[in-house]
Each structure stands twice: as structure tokens, then as C-alpha cells.
Amino acid sequence: MQSRSFLAGATLAVGSYVLAAGVVAYALPGATTSAPLLHADRQAHDHPHGHGHSHGHAHFDPDQAEQLTGPFGAHGDRHPPAQVFATAEDGLTERRRRSMSAKSGHFRALSATLLSEAGGDDIVQIHADALALLGSQIDRLFEIASPAPDGAAGALPAIWDAPERFALYTAAFADEAARFAQTVRDGGDLVNGLHDLRYYCVACHADFRQR
Numbered sequence: 001m002q003s004r005s006f007l008a009g010a011t012l013a014v015g016s017y018v019l020a021a022g023v024v025a026y027a028l029p030g031a032t033t034s035a036p037l038l039h040a041d042r043q044a045h046d047h048p049h050g051h052g053h054s055h056g057h058a059h060f061d062p063d064q065a066e067q068l069t070g071p072f073g074a075h076g077d078r079h080p081p082a083q084v085f086a087t088a089e090d091g092l093t094e095r096r097r098r099s100m101s102a103k104s105g106h107f108r109a110l111s112a113t114l115l116s117e118a119g120g121d122d123i124v125q126i127h128a129d130a131l132a133l134l135g136s137q138i139d140r141l142f143e144i145a146s147p148a149p150d151g152a153a154g155a156l157p158a159i160w161d162a163p164e165r166f167a168l169y170t171a172a173f174a175d176e177a178a179r180f181a182q183t184v185r186d187g188g189d190l191v192n193g194l195h196d197l198r199y200y201c202v203a204c205h206a207d208f209r210q211r
């Protein structure tokens with residue numbers, strides 16, 4: 001039931017997104033077909049796009065750019081978010097991957113700060129707190145069984161076949177991310193703290209992720 005109201009909320013949010021973006025998007029031929037847009041995101045990733053399902057990388061059709069308007073003029077978004085995910089599993093998988101990428105972004109922003117002369121030490125707390133917050137919710141990225149197809153890159157079925165064991169990994173990561181945020185607050189050893197946190201990323205990937 002919860003997922004039902006969540007879906008309704010998501011549809012609403014998508015609706016208002018489109019509204020905010022201007023009705024033009026609706027009028028564009030093909031703008032309501034989400035499939036080709038799903039993976040049109042060509043942003044640099046820290047892994048190859050080998051998720052094993054079909055990707056629409058073949059070409060970019062300028063007509064499919066979603067028109068956005070605002071104080072800096074009208075601009076077409078070549079990478080609009082997918083408007084619809086066919087199933088809750090698909091939506092959760094996408095959210096899980098994006099949330100993982102977010103954790104990776106915060107982690108790498110932290111290491112770039114700690115291991116360089118770029119300054120910004122005051123921003124370290126923000127990234128550490130973001131990791132702790134995302135870490136405290138990591139188990140929710142697995143609420144619906146959504147393993148990758150056999151042999152494809154993604155989440156392994158073991159996550160849902162051995163939930164008690166998997167829960168040890170999510171809880172340990174949540175604890176360590178909270179500990180790291182506290183270490184930053186206390187002015188502790190951040191380089192070692194980040195190193196310790198990375199263990200929990202790597203261990204979970206080794207045991208529950210197919211690459």
C-alpha cells in the first residue's frame with residue numbers, strides 16, 4: 001500500500017515537473033515515449049554502461065530535448081529524466097544506482113579535498129553529513145526485490161535471498177558513515193576515516209554486486 005501511494009506521489013511529481021517545464025514537452029512528438037530517453041544520459045560514469053538491459057545510446061534526436069524556460073532564456077535539456085519507469089523494480093533500481101553514484105560523488109569530493117591543496121576544508125563536513133544521511137537510508141534502496149537479470153551487472157539475488165546477512169552490511173555502512181561524520185566534527189584523522197569507510201563500500205560490492 002505504501003508503494004502505491006509512493007507511486008501516486010511520483011506520478012504527481014512527474015506531472016508537475018512536466019508542467020513546470022512547459023507544455024511544449026508534451027506537444028513534442030515522441031516526448032512521452034520514455035524508453036529512448038531512459039539511458040540517454042551520456043554523463044561520464046565511473047563504470048561502463050554494462051547493466052545488461054537495452055540502452056538508447058544510438059543517436060540523439062534534438063526534437064527530444066525537453067524545453068525549459070527561466071530567467072537565463074529557453075534551453076533544451078538533452079538529458080531529461082525518464083518520465084516513467086515501467087515497474088516499481090525498475091524505478092527502485094534506478095534510484096539505487098543514482099543514490100550509489102551520489103555516495104560515490106560525496107566520497108570522491110571528500111578525497112579530492114583531503115588529498116589536495118584545493119582548500120574547502122569547511123565543506124568536508126557537508127559531504128560527510130551527506131554520506132551519513134544517505135548511509136542511514138541505504139537499506140531502503142533494497143526494499144523491493146529487484147535483482148539484475150542473470151549474469152548482468154547490478155544487484156545480486158543474494159541480497160533478497162539472505163536478508164539477515166545483507167542487513168549486517170547495510171547497518172555496518174550506516175554506522176561507519178555516521179562515525180566518519182563525527183570524526184570530522186571532532187577534528188579527527190580524516191584520511192584514515194575515509195579509508196575505513198571505503199572498506200564497507202568495497203565489501204558489500206564484492207559480496208552483493210555483479211560487475
Ligand code: HEC
Nearest residue numbers: 097100101103104107154155169170173200201204208209
Ligand atoms: C550494503 C551494500 C552496499 C554498500 C555499503 C555500498 N554499495 Fe554501492 N552498490 C551496491 C549494490 C548492490 C550495487 C548495484 C546496484 C544495482 O545496479 O542495482 C551498487 C552499485 C554502486 C555503484 C554503481 C551505480 C550505477 O550507476 O550502476 C556505485 C558507483 C557505488 N555502488 C558506489 C558505492 C560507494 C562509493 C559506496 C560507499 C561510500 C557504496 N557504493 C556502498 C551495494 C552497496
